[in-house]
Amino acid sequence: MGATGCNTQSWISGAEDEQDFLVERMKMGLKVSESEDGIVSAAELEQRLTEMMKSEKGKEIEKRVMAVRVCAVEAVNNGGSSRVALAHFVESL
Numbered sequence: 001m002g003a004t005g006c007n008t009q010s011w012i013s014g015a016e017d018e019q020d021f022l023v024e025r026m027k028m029g030l031k032v033s034e035s036e037d038g039i040v041s042a043a044e045l046e047q048r049l050t051e052m053m054k055s056e057k058g059k060e061i062e063k064r065v066m067a068v069r070v071c072a073v074e075a076v077n078n079g080g081s082s083r084v085a086l087a088h089f090v091e092s093l
Helices: 016-025 042-054 056-076 081-092
Strands: none
Touching: 016 056, 056 081
């Protein structure tokens, strides 16, 4: 889900480290297979979208994404860790 509460699907092309981090370590996405020329087929995209929307794995990914979203919103709100860190940085200048 994106910030608006709508499902958002994307893939990182040519950035294996970032993709591995999101898929393998954070468990916040599904691996999308590309052809040798870097193209994702319609069939592959359909399979991953269906998996994300209908599978138990997709539901678990959505839960993790929403938990991270809540933490991010809290961090940028007044009194949140990002706001406090930025204020301390500005004060130190």
